[in-house]
Amino acid sequence: MRLQLETATSAAAKELTRRLRSSNTNRLLGFTVEAAEPGRAVLAMRVRELHRQIHGVVHGGIIATLADTAAALGVYMALPRGTPMATVELKINYLEPLVHGVVFAEGRMLRKGRTFAVAECDVRDHDGRLAAKALMTFAIRPSGIPPLKVSRKGTSRKGQARRKGR
DSSP, rough: OOOOOOSOSSSSHHHHHHHHHHHHHHHHOEEEEEEEEEEEEEEEEEGGGGGTTTSSBHHHHHHHHHHHHHHHHHHHHTSSSTEEEEEEEEEEEOOOOOSEEEEEEEEEEEEOSSEEEEEEEEETTTTOOOOOOOEEEEEEEOOSSSOBBBBTTTSSSHHHHHTTTT
């Protein structure tokens, strides 16, 4: 059973698709945007061998990443474009194993404040069965606060200076 979804044709959904294509994580895991609107995003992932752990089911970390990404995109859609945000808490319950087919994750924002947002995500198998339920908290960086200075290698400039003996 396929979920009833709107097609991802809005300008915002196209932006999310473009952003996902530039993500290293997405390139590895293969998430696609199925639907997007402010406060809600639906992602899909076709189960591949690289998603499975040693017992032949999709690894819990992959499912958590899918849920986190869907919820984050739903929250991102409700923020002014370009607002930085990051996951600060994630709790997930695994209810059914995922083995094959296409997996869907529907992230929904529950509440947004000035500096935090709370969202949930349902992860369903190709038959529509609820396989996992997640709850996330995201920190929102208010506009006007300058971003952290980070080098391309992912370490702060201060940390680089310390290692060079400065």
